[in-house]
Amino acid sequence: MTEVLQQSRARARQRRILDAALRVFSRKGYRDASVDEIAGESATSKGGVYFHFPGKEAIFLHLLNRTASQLRTKAEEAMAAHDDPIAKADAALLAVLHTFAKHRALARLFMVEAMGAGREFQQRMAEIHAEFATIIREHLDDAVAQGVIAPIDTEIAGRAWFGALNEVITNWVILGEQERLEDAYAALRPLLMRSVGVADSQERVS
Amino acid sequence: MTEVLQQSRARARQRRILDAALRVFSRKGYRDASVDEIAGESATSKGGVYFHFPGKEAIFLHLLNRTASQLRTKAEEAMAAHDDPIAKADAALLAVLHTFAKHRALARLFMVEAMGAGREFQQRMAEIHAEFATIIREHLDDAVAQGVIAPIDTEIAGRAWFGALNEVITNWVILGEQERLEDAYAALRPLLMRSVGVADSQERVS
Amino acid sequence: MTEVLQQSRARARQRRILDAALRVFSRKGYRDASVDEIAGESATSKGGVYFHFPGKEAIFLHLLNRTASQLRTKAEEAMAAHDDPIAKADAALLAVLHTFAKHRALARLFMVEAMGAGREFQQRMAEIHAEFATIIREHLDDAVAQGVIAPIDTEIAGRAWFGALNEVITNWVILGEQERLEDAYAALRPLLMRSVGVADSQERVS
Amino acid sequence: MTEVLQQSRARARQRRILDAALRVFSRKGYRDASVDEIAGESATSKGGVYFHFPGKEAIFLHLLNRTASQLRTKAEEAMAAHDDPIAKADAALLAVLHTFAKHRALARLFMVEAMGAGREFQQRMAEIHAEFATIIREHLDDAVAQGVIAPIDTEIAGRAWFGALNEVITNWVILGEQERLEDAYAALRPLLMRSVGVADSQERVS
DNA sequence: GATGAATGAGACTTCATTCAT
DNA sequence: CATGAATGAAGTCTCATTCAT
Structure with missing residues (x-):
């Protein structure tokens, strides 16, 4: 099913974002970490991050x-x-x-x-x-x-x-x-x- | 001496700023506290704060x-x-x-x-x-x-x-x-x- | 004919989108209406909307x-x-x-x-x-x-x-x-x- | 008085911003006008605009x-x-x-x-x-x-x-x-x- | 044909800091 | 010394549009 594929891909991307966020947060600290950097580190776009999470706070x-x-x-x-x-x-x-x-x-x-x-x-x-x-x-x-x-x-x-x-x-x-x-x-x-x-x-x- | 007076006045203002900063920081947290608010709370101007301290970080x-x-x-x-x-x-x-x-x-x-x-x-x-x-x-x-x-x-x-x-x-x-x-x-x-x-x-x- | 059926179905969907758009536009105004919301209200996907119309402007x-x-x-x-x-x-x-x-x-x-x-x-x-x-x-x-x-x-x-x-x-x-x-x-x-x-x-x- | 001078300068700048805003709004329309452009047109910085007005809406x-x-x-x-x-x-x-x-x-x-x-x-x-x-x-x-x-x-x-x-x-x-x-x-x-x-x-x- | 994840440009806004008066 | 107007970099977030599946 296309649906299933998309879902699993979405979940994979979510995890990639989370993993990248962990790296960025622990490198820069919460306040100095930017969503831009998280996006870059997870090979996504800023919009992509915001598609999966409501905001920086939610990621954390x-x-x-x-x-x-x-x-x-x-x-x-x-x-x-x-x-x-x-x-x-x-x-x-x-x-x-x-x-x-x-x-x-x-x-x-x-x-x-x-x-x-x-x-x-x-x-x-x-x-x-x-x-x-x-x-x-x-x-x-x-x-x-x-x-x-x-x-x-x-x-x-x-x-x-x-x-x-x-x-x-x-x-x-x-x-x-x-x-x-x-x-x-x-x-x-x-x-x-x-x-x-x-x-x-x-x-x-x- | 005018100098002495000035010095003590300066020290008084410093303390006023620090006291205000303590209140603001503990009310808002470091990152959400603004220098503007500290200035307001210490009855000074932003410029005044920066005269006495190099920056927000130094105050903290x-x-x-x-x-x-x-x-x-x-x-x-x-x-x-x-x-x-x-x-x-x-x-x-x-x-x-x-x-x-x-x-x-x-x-x-x-x-x-x-x-x-x-x-x-x-x-x-x-x-x-x-x-x-x-x-x-x-x-x-x-x-x-x-x-x-x-x-x-x-x-x-x-x-x-x-x-x-x-x-x-x-x-x-x-x-x-x-x-x-x-x-x-x-x-x-x-x-x-x-x-x-x-x-x-x-x-x-x- | 399948073709005819498909055509009429397409037209029906077009109308559904337009009707939904009318509701959304008049609820939110043009600039605050999002294609997402129009899609949702017309029980379609964003992609669907874009299949039938070149863009938000054209719908309006x-x-x-x-x-x-x-x-x-x-x-x-x-x-x-x-x-x-x-x-x-x-x-x-x-x-x-x-x-x-x-x-x-x-x-x-x-x-x-x-x-x-x-x-x-x-x-x-x-x-x-x-x-x-x-x-x-x-x-x-x-x-x-x-x-x-x-x-x-x-x-x-x-x-x-x-x-x-x-x-x-x-x-x-x-x-x-x-x-x-x-x-x-x-x-x-x-x-x-x-x-x-x-x-x-x-x-x-x- | 320094105060008076500053005040009058501030008022002048306010007017400059307002005038520039009028030009930009009527050139681009409200929604397509950006605060950036208003700032540019009034020879100010974006921050300057926000110092004088709470936001784009207020200017309008x-x-x-x-x-x-x-x-x-x-x-x-x-x-x-x-x-x-x-x-x-x-x-x-x-x-x-x-x-x-x-x-x-x-x-x-x-x-x-x-x-x-x-x-x-x-x-x-x-x-x-x-x-x-x-x-x-x-x-x-x-x-x-x-x-x-x-x-x-x-x-x-x-x-x-x-x-x-x-x-x-x-x-x-x-x-x-x-x-x-x-x-x-x-x-x-x-x-x-x-x-x-x-x-x-x-x-x-x- | 339909779906929705992904993109990316751009919007508004905030604020630490500087500096002319 | 004090003031507050001005700066500008940076940040978060939105959304029309595209496209692989």
């Missing part, structure tokens, strides 16, 4: 949501490999970290640019942060339920874990290459564990 | 530095009241929190807007974050030296503490009023303490 | 000509019912008025939008105006020839009659509902009659 | 109002020279005509472009038309009151007079040079007079 939002969803998937896959609730939460953090370590552009977009891109995004970003904090929290709750850790305020713990990770990633994103991002986590991990009352068990690495 | 940077310095002062004053190194670090965090709780505009500027305002600021922000992380770290180092806590990676701990705090403040800034910011810290504090191996001692609030 | 021109021709037909039918040349001219005006009263959209298109839609249309509109003025003129000429009215400049009279009518209709189109358009004519008629030296004779209909 | 509206006001002034001056109310109305029409005859650009703008420039202007144009129709009407009312003419529907008469004039001017604007606009009025005048029951008195021309 798509990207944000797409990334958040990919990230969540990765985290969930990583957690599936473990039974221990603490190990699960731990695995989730590590998965997120791995992903960002591989795609610094993504990390920059996600951790840095999104905040200052305007009120609209801050709200959405806060939600995304909260989503991840909640994932952690739920597994800490499980851990409490199973008696693995003592009862604590898991909500604040989830947020704190995420915040600590965030700070580490952000630093790594902004300052040059420095060290491997995973190494930072290796140092961070015992801290997090202790914070919820888990005695250190240096079982794992990557 | 001034503000950032001024705020960081005020914050550091507050933190140091708070720490001076304590001997115990852990208590010092703790007091510093609380002082920062108090300040932000009183001036949400400042918090927004400092924690949210600055990140996405452009490459220039991200670098500076990372430095400021690092400064605060270092303050914490130094006192944790003291604590280790005094045998109050066991040896740990204090650098990562400083960053983690700051990151956790950051996340909490950011959430509070972006989402509406919700709860008192200080309450969040009350919940956060035991976590931080445990993370460096200090048994909970619920001594204080303020 | 078609509409203009179609309307002018319909209007002329109505006027001629109305005139056929009368012998008196003055009555004929009178009937023509009334017929035009009736038509517009029923189709305000048409009136708006014809009297208002067409003028400002661009140079191309102004020329054509002037011609159409002239056509109607000429119809009136011819019957005034007949009246002069038959001695019903005294010799006057019938050309200018035709134009003036049309102009007066035009102003009345335009007002009615732009300002809301107000009164019945026909009532305005009832008031206008004696004026027109007197202007060519015909004593008032309130013979007529509706 | 200014022009419309300015012209309407000038026209009214001319008409009133012309009427001041006469006592007879009919002569006054007559003089007003002639004054309007003279003005347009001298400034065809103005006429085009006023009679043709304004209508199709968008809904906003149509409303305002209808008002302006009504203003002029009212001026005529008031003097016809005077004439009735003084017993110069028999009682008639002066409101519709005012509108009809204006409409007739409008048609004549519009034709003259759109079709090339042809004849002198004033000659058209000479032919139109007896018609108008008769229409309100005034016997012809070919007293004047200009």
Whole structure:
């Protein structure tokens, strides 16, 4: 069918635009990225971009949501490999970290640019942060339920874990290459564990 | 001396511009704040603003530095009241929190807007974050030296503490009023303490 | 014949497009009407519209000509019912008025939008105006020839009659509902009659 | 004072922009006129235009109002020279005509472009038309009151007079040079007079 | 014949910055 | 020193038109 072909081509073009946008946004930042440049980078015309997306803002939002969803998937896959609730939460953090370590552009977009891109995004970003904090929290709750850790305020713990990770990633994103991002986590991990009352068990690495 | 008078008048105007800029930036965000509006809010003309500052960017940077310095002062004053190194670090965090709780505009500027305002600021922000992380770290180092806590990676701990705090403040800034910011810290504090191996001692609030 | 079927189908679609265009043009005005919207309203695709018409301009021109021709037909039918040349001219005006009263959209298109839609249309509109003025003129000429009215400049009279009518209709189109358009004519008629030296004779209909 | 100088310079520039806009609008029509071209023609920058006017629409509206006001002034001056109310109305029409005859650009703008420039202007144009129709009407009312003419529907008469004039001017604007606009009025005048029951008195021309 | 994705020229507008007064 | 008019580069977005499928 012609229709199907066109649809799939359209979807391919959408993805090309999104991919190009990711590159441009993380190269220039949201405010300094121009739709013109995104169009150029995706081998499309400006009009083409506007055919597929209502505007620059929408592109960024798509990207944000797409990334958040990919990230969540990765985290969930990583957690599936473990039974221990603490190990699960731990695995989730590590998965997120791995992903960002591989795609610094993504990390920059996600951790840095999104905040200052305007009120609209801050709200959405806060939600995304909260989503991840909640994932952690739920597994800490499980851990409490199973008696693995003592009862604590898991909500604040989830947020704190995420915040600590965030700070580490952000630093790594902004300052040059420095060290491997995973190494930072290796140092961070015992801290997090202790914070919820888990005695250190240096079982794992990557 | 006329000179002296003029100097002080000039300084007064500078401050008026900075104060106005703070209001405008935190109302509109960096990118949506216009020099025109800052001029209007500070009862000056656009030309006047440009006489005192090289440009919009410089105003923001001034503000950032001024705020960081005020914050550091507050933190140091708070720490001076304590001997115990852990208590010092703790007091510093609380002082920062108090300040932000009183001036949400400042918090927004400092924690949210600055990140996405452009490459220039991200670098500076990372430095400021690092400064605060270092303050914490130094006192944790003291604590280790005094045998109050066991040896740990204090650098990562400083960053983690700051990151956790950051996340909490950011959430509070972006989402509406919700709860008192200080309450969040009350919940956060035991976590931080445990993370460096200090048994909970619920001594204080303020 | 397949050919015949296809031809008639093509013509049907043409008409559907024209009808849709009339609605859109009179809703949005020429410049704010988009081909996309016309396509949507005529249950066709943009490509379809461009298959049947060379462009937006041509659609508008078609509409203009179609309307002018319909209007002329109505006027001629109305005139056929009368012998008196003055009555004929009178009937023509009334017929035009009736038509517009029923189709305000048409009136708006014809009297208002067409003028400002661009140079191309102004020329054509002037011609159409002239056509109607000429119809009136011819019957005034007949009246002069038959001695019903005294010799006057019938050309200018035709134009003036049309102009007066035009102003009345335009007002009615732009300002809301107000009164019945026909009532305005009832008031206008004696004026027109007197202007060519015909004593008032309130013979007529509706 | 610097202030005064700047103000007067600003006003001069405003006028330059308005004058340039008049030229461009009447050369290209409202929709095809670009702010760029207006800026160029007024030896300003695009930004300069936007400093003085909120946008293209506002420029056009200014022009419309300015012209309407000038026209009214001319008409009133012309009427001041006469006592007879009919002569006054007559003089007003002639004054309007003279003005347009001298400034065809103005006429085009006023009679043709304004209508199709968008809904906003149509409303305002209808008002302006009504203003002029009212001026005529008031003097016809005077004439009735003084017993110069028999009682008639002066409101519709005012509108009809204006409409007739409008048609004549519009034709003259759109079709090339042809004849002198004033000659058209000479032919139109007896018609108008008769229409309100005034016997012809070919007293004047200009 | 129909479809709708793609194009690209061009429109309006904003604003940081400069500079004559 | 202050003012605010002026600049001009850059940005987002619209839409008539084309054309591969």
